[in-house]
Amino acid sequence: KGGFEMSNQRTMYYGKGDVFVFRTYAKPLEGVKRIPESGFTGRNNVILGTNATIALKGDAFLTSFTEGDNSLIVATDSMKNFMLRHAAKYEGSTLEGFATFVCERFLETYSHIDAVEITCDEIPFDKVEVGGQSGLNESDLVYRHSRNEHATTTVEVKRTANGTEITKQTSGISQLHLIKVSGSSFYGYIKDEYTTLPEAKDRPLFIYLNLDWTYNNVIDAIGSDTSNYVPAEQIRDICATVFNDLENRSIQHLIYEIGLRALERFPQLATIGFESNNKTWEPVVEDIPGSKGQVFTEPRPPYGFQRFIVTREDLEKEGRAASGAAHTAKA
């Protein structure tokens, strides 16, 4: 794995994947603005966990391929050590900041490296409630490892004539799985000799979502001032809210509306993209006497997918360009 490409030059990089970093008692995430769709306002960061991928780039590495000359090679084992030890030195509260910090330290330490790209997939640990004399309380010692959706970010930093530059930065969510049991339809599509799917005026829609977003100013993503930072948890809650509210006519329809809402809510974002999968169940018993319930089963393996990026231009065309008012509506 390691899906990194550089344009305009030969494809050449190397690095380390599955670098698991668990930093305890990192700086809490505070100061994020509250939005109407979400109760999320921060994280204590007692555990900041990530599975990271590091890639080093530079013309200096060419002879390691063509001549087997290792003299300029930073061993990938050393990269792992480098990242782990810098986790102790990181003073921020976000994976975006951490990835950027490590990229910059690499460029600072090894002058023959042209660029560094790091992806951090969050390994989330949920809070748990425990009971005692005084009733139920949130534990400050015990956490639950979550295998549900997680945040992700990619940062690339390049060496320039007079310093470094962030040449790529995205944030996102991987594998958010949401179902709406009623209020979704899918009809009106092309019917021909290849069509066997029946139309649905009301179906339970089960979606898997990957999201990725970019900022107008990258400093909002990576800086220590978190007032314009967009937490993945708030984007997740926008997804659930729009899904709940919209009588959607397809996943296409739904993700476009989620995108508009996210860009409306967060004027600091430039784009928000979606990779969606349709995992909708198949109906088996559609009518149960005396109940509004139904019985469904898992569909066959083939799943529909969509890929779409919503931009600020889309928002403007819809006449919904974000204003401060919208942003603070429920604050």
Added chain:
Amino acid sequence: KGGFEMSNQRTMYYGKGDVFVFRTYAKPLEGVKRIPESGFTGRNNVILGTNATIALKGDAFLTSFTEGDNSLIVATDSMKNFMLRHAAKYEGSTLEGFATFVCERFLETYSHIDAVEITCDEIPFDKVEVGGQSGLNESDLVYRHSRNEHATTTVEVKRTANGTEITKQTSGISQLHLIKVSGSSFYGYIKDEYTTLPEAKDRPLFIYLNLDWTYNNVIDAIGSDTSNYVPAEQIRDICATVFNDLENRSIQHLIYEIGLRALERFPQLATIGFESNNKTWEPVVEDIPGSKGQVFTEPRPPYGFQRFIVTREDLEKEGRAASGAAHTAKA
């Protein structure tokens, strides 16, 4: 796969696995007693989801193997249909009840079957909050598919001279992943030429747990009266609470105490068993100036495991035999 065995006779059965059943608007789970360790008091069962495995047993099936005679074979595809359609007829609120209901209907429908065994692994869907004019509310339409721990149950029902009998019943939790960042130790073990593990007076302990429990009276597990039903969510919260409270000296030590607490809290249980895995991180930076934080990484693949069943006899030996008083202490 399907790991079912019968004692005292030849090993022979067949069935269907990965039977995914999603029943919407099943009867809500209500009437469970509150315990001090947990806020759980019920489930709305808007989605009751399970991945089920069905096995049929009986001497009548022998000729299907020895002679390729299919005349008494219920096709496994039909078994799947049978279970899905009976999901529409099930009027209870638990997977234990559902599994038993389907076993009994199989025996009723096919007189040549001697016994039916069904395992139901829960496919959990979490509630989500959505935001609107009136602030945040729990959605009654949108749910999140969870890939974290899930409940599980196995039931076997046999035909007898005058009816049927439940010959096996267990309930459990699969893959509960909990970490305690401080307050666990492991020292005092045998040191010899094969020992390379350093002692730890305070380590972050990361455990994977599978649990399974049995009732004194199976009717408490499967019946429509849920007042003595033990929800997996409450057992999960007992695990977190005991983990939080105990300065544990090993996983062995911890699971024994969890088992005692569970049997103390639930006098209706006969046993509670544990399969635990140790996934504890490896330390990399143990001291960060100005912080109580540390840096850890994923351990090598080999993981320690434990298997232990705690019984009521253990509780009695400890002088902690459950009383009604203990059970309702925090009610």
Added chain:
Amino acid sequence: KGGFEMSNQRTMYYGKGDVFVFRTYAKPLEGVKRIPESGFTGRNNVILGTNATIALKGDAFLTSFTEGDNSLIVATDSMKNFMLRHAAKYEGSTLEGFATFVCERFLETYSHIDAVEITCDEIPFDKVEVGGQSGLNESDLVYRHSRNEHATTTVEVKRTANGTEITKQTSGISQLHLIKVSGSSFYGYIKDEYTTLPEAKDRPLFIYLNLDWTYNNVIDAIGSDTSNYVPAEQIRDICATVFNDLENRSIQHLIYEIGLRALERFPQLATIGFESNNKTWEPVVEDIPGSKGQVFTEPRPPYGFQRFIVTREDLEKEGRAASGAAHTAKA
């Protein structure tokens, strides 16, 4: 994980899983008898690879649970080291022999252990051909890691009054996936309101098989004399041959015939068991003009399964009790 149980006493053990052992240049497996169904006659064991699980059992471990007393605990990390270092001392050529050797060394080294159970899953490495001046040759340096079926074995050794005893021993194959494109049928089963499966007079049958066998005399499985050792590769080839030859009427029918053939071929085996899964494709285009081809797709998730153990009594009932003549028919 770690599925070990002891009868007649409390369930209590602990151990280490995912112990990966790669021993290079182990003693080649030689001296196995050739059978008509297979070209397999030995392995060079340049790489003997296994993923092992070790469980220690004994009453001495009870206080580690009940009192958190670690003084008799062999750390699971030490178990891993123990097994890895003994891989250097093992002088045999089979995983059965290696597992037994390590069990016995554990009992010898730690007098408070009552029993040791080890499962070794083979990690297979296939031979590859490489080309050169002299044409194609089998490489003695490069091997391909296979993710196809692999051998497996479980051995339990217990301490007795005057030494040790092997109390359990099975050998097997995991995840053999075979398809027969024509020559399988499935019809004549029960038709009722739950039946939607159409009968098939000729279907492509796709099966996943796990097999497990036991010996009359365990020494044939574990000893250094390999003349009665039954290699997993030969059992695999019996499966393919019987599948090829038999016009099967169901998986039940097929596995019974495979079992008879294996017991006929190997009089040293006592039993052979099967866990089979049906992964048969679904037909889409059944008739292509001018071709005997068809088009199929992956089935829905639910899969049929069978579990059956064939015994020597079955062979006798069929009048096919193994003779030396049958065994050496094609030698």
Added chain:
Amino acid sequence: KGGFEMSNQRTMYYGKGDVFVFRTYAKPLEGVKRIPESGFTGRNNVILGTNATIALKGDAFLTSFTEGDNSLIVATDSMKNFMLRHAAKYEGSTLEGFATFVCERFLETYSHIDAVEITCDEIPFDKVEVGGQSGLNESDLVYRHSRNEHATTTVEVKRTANGTEITKQTSGISQLHLIKVSGSSFYGYIKDEYTTLPEAKDRPLFIYLNLDWTYNNVIDAIGSDTSNYVPAEQIRDICATVFNDLENRSIQHLIYEIGLRALERFPQLATIGFESNNKTWEPVVEDIPGSKGQVFTEPRPPYGFQRFIVTREDLEKEGRAASGAAHTAKA
């Protein structure tokens, strides 16, 4: 998932993944040239299996997102049906040809589609030998489903003013796992405060490889004339042969040499790219008295990776530009 992007315009497409297609008795692959590194000269294609992903692109789909207007939507379920039914009509012998055929039929059938992109991952079925009266023979009925490396291809076809054009085409291999037990080194790299890896003058090198290649003329990849078709099996065997022959100083060094050899052997290829992972074992016992064997174990999770594309320019710089002579050296 579905990782397709279009340049120069908005990101928008949708489609179907996990479309499993099994075509029996497809046209055999014949007429490929023999190379010295490989015994591969063709496939019988009794089973041509693939897991396919289909993506449709076109401005006409925009309103399905922005307005929930499904009137121009080809349901993804219909796409699946379309592909399956066209598998019956495909008269060629390669996945490259099949993917192109289906792309073109889509553009022909639906005039509002601008482009179609299809990826086919091979699902390989290996030949097996079975035994009988006449000794061992290759079965023409039974095949083994392989989970080892598989071929893969991606094709994009766009509508143009006067027809269609193939705008993307790659072929490749996924997940080839090879180990060389001796004859690999890694030393001479940067040593600093982050270095803990010991140098190795002779290590067992275990690599995972993904490869992708492009042709000078796409017709060689997709056409019915297979004389310049490059089978994945031959590229696989070049990997094994170069690995066997080269005293490599790193994976970088190795993949560059594999790339040169492949471009030398196949003048019809333009580029060959590598994604390599290092899964090299960790040594435990390095010296066993009386044996050249050693004992190793699985490494920690972090793995090194490389990404590099070798081009014909590289071959020219090395003075090894392919000639007909080289190509037919061992024919």
